Amino acid sequence: MNMLSNFSLFSTARVLVVEDALTLVTQYRIHLQTLGVASPVVASDVAEALTQLDLGPWDLALIDIGLPDGSGFEVMQRLLARWPECAVVVISGLESMDLAVQAAHAGALDFLQKPFQPERLIITLRNALQTASMSRQLKGWTTQKSDRFYGFIGRSEVMQSIYLTIQTIAKSHAPVFVYGESGAGKELAADAIHQTSERAQRPFVPVNCASIPLDLIESELFGHVRGAFTGAHADRDGAFVLADGGTLFLDEIAELDIQVQAKLLRVLQTGELRRLGDSRTKIVNVRVVCASHRDLHACVRNGTFREDLFYRLHVIPLTLPPLRERGQDILLLAHHFLKLYAKQEGKQLEGFTPEAQSVLLRHPWPGNVRELINTVRAVVALNSGDLVDLAMLPSRVKNEIDWATANPANKVSENDIRITPxxxxxxxxxxxxxxxxxxxxxxxxxxxxxxxxxxxxxxxxxxxxxxxx
Ligand SMILES: Nc1ncnc2c1ncn2[C@@H]1O[C@H](COP(=O)(O)OP(=O)(O)OP(=O)(O)O)[C@@H](O)[C@H]1O
Ligand SMILES: [Mg+2]
Incomplete structure (x- = not known):
């Protein structure tokens, strides 16, 4: 995101800093100013912070855990009780790490461990301000709920806030990191981010880092010139060049080889790339959207993912909820795909019996929307009639129901149950x-x-x- 848009986005943010170390207060002031926040309110101990609380509403609070007259944890709890929408970043020294973790559980958005690099501080502040500004917009968002948003179908609250987030972040050029379980719609989200952005007329280029062999991934991303390696018979542009002016979707980024990560970092830092075997460099203008089903923090901790690259990519996180947390969206999606496949196959199926619906709502959908689509598709292919009933649903989906209610003969005493890992x-x-x-x-x-x-x-x-x- 460039500075100008930060200014307009964050200039009205109300920020509270609770910190007793003056040098850190100065640092926070400088970095907040760079992000467009004019004057944060500063408190240097618990007592002062508690009197400042009432002067809210606060959009963002930076709270040090180790304060001279008590714990910042108490400040945070009182603050969130009074201003639940406030984004809180807790800051801790090594000795107060446990408290910081506790604070995260109690609703803190992020935490910084002292000492930290300025780059880490800026990213944390920017993310927190962005979150605060989005929750402000969400509160004031009174437009009609929509069932559809680009490729997405769903009218649950969680999906409405995903649509809003995508619309908000589309205006920025900052990298987006999409999290979500398998089949939850990560690629769809990347595509929607592209479609809503001003890059929509330029290409959207997806690259799956997990499915391309190690010796080809570099050339796939950055391109090569003829003769760069055995088998390079002609010049070839990589995904970065193909996506110039548009969006590059790096799927399963956690699987990227560590050497290639170094190259990727260089390209992102400089905006310049060199094809394999080429002596010239080329400037590209690409917005990067990444996805992974893995916890990338854990990959950084265990050394398989570069920390500097992580912070460069992890500017705007977007987490798609699993299908089982989207309530009635399950039925909305099931109906949509039932109609679609019935039409394709020339069948009459047009709905689900109440029992079938309750089975669909209770199934945990580990494969998320993709699993639901495949299930409906198979049901349509194998059955006819007007309504999909229990018997037509695959046993994988019905299992819990069969076991607990539909088939009492299956009930066994607790001692007989062998739980399978x-x-x-x-x-x-x-x-x-x-x-x-x-x-x-x-x-x-x-x-x-x-x-x-x-x-x-x-x-x-x-x-x-x-x-x-
Ligand atoms: N909310 C939705 N509405 C309609 N279709 C959806 C929705 N979410 C996902 N899909 C469809 O489900 C399938 C899986 O989605 P997608 O490929 O985006 O998931 P993913 O999170 O990238 O999965 P993976 O982790 O396996 O790569 C696609 O066919 C997509 O179009
Ligand atoms: Mg995917």
Missing amino acids: LAELERLEISRALNYFNKNILNASQALGIHPSTLHRKLKSMNFDSNRI
């Missing part, structure tokens, strides 16, 4: 799917409701012996 169930189900589809990864992954690259990764991490499937 989820990992074992997953392994078993993957092995069944591969067996059934003759080891065809594409078909098996579709049936499992996951992306083929996700299945590849799982097989790798499980050390699957394909001869034993």
Whole structure:
């Protein structure tokens, strides 16, 4: 995001700083000013902070945990009780880490551990201000709820706030990091970000970092010139050049090789890239959107992802809720895809019986929207009639219902129940799917409701012996 848009976005933000170290207060003032916040209110201990609280509403509070007359934790609790929408960043020394974690659980948005780099501080402040400004907009948002937003279908509150967030961040050029379970719509979100932005007329280029072999990924991203390596028969532009002026979607970014991460960081820092084997550089203007099903913080901690790259990419996080948390959206989606596939297949199916609906609402949908789509598609292909009833739903979806209510004979005493570890169930189900589809990864992954690259990764991490499937 450029400075100008920061100024207009954050200039009205009301910021409270609770910190006793003067040098840090000065640092916060300077960085907040750079982001457009004119004058934060400063309190240097708990007592002063508590008297300032009432002067809110506050959009953002930076609270040090170790204060001379008590803990910043208390300030944070009182602040959030009074101003629940305030974004809180807690700051702690090593000795107060436990409290900082507690604060995060109690609703703090982020925490900074002293000592920290200025770059980390700026990113934290910018994210917090952005969140605060979005929750302000959300509060004042009175327009009609929409069932659709670009490729998305869904009218739940959680999805409304996703639509709003996408609209808000589309105006910025900052990188977006999309989180979400498999099949939750991460690629759809990246596409919607592109479509809503002023880059919409330029290309949207998706690259799946998990599915491209290591020796090809560099050339895929940055391109190569003829003769750069064996097999490079002609010059080729990479995804960065293809996406020039538009949006580059780096899917499964956590899987990117560490050497390639260094190159990517350089391109993002300088905006310049060099094709493999080329001596010239080229300037590109690309907005990057990334996604991963992994917790990237954990990848940074265990050393598989560069921290500097993480902070460069992790400017605006966007987390898609799992389908099971979207309530009636499940039925909205099921109806939509039922109609679509029934039309395609020339069938009459036009709805679900009440029992079938309650099964759909209770299923946890581990494969999210993709699993729902595939389930409906299979139901349409295999059945006819007006309504989809319980018998037409696959047992995978009905399982919990069959077990608990529909089939009392299945009830066993508590002592008889052998609980299977989820990992074992997953392994078993993957092995069944591969067996059934003759080891065809594409078909098996579709049936499992996951992306083929996700299945590849799982097989790798499980050390699957394909001869034993
Ligand atoms: N809210 C939605 N409304 C309609 N279709 C959706 C919705 N969310 C996802 N889909 C569809 O579900 C499928 C999976 O979505 P998508 O590929 O974006 O998920 P993903 O999070 O990127 O999955 P993966 O982690 O496996 O890469 C796609 O066909 C997409 O069009
Ligand atoms: Mg995806």
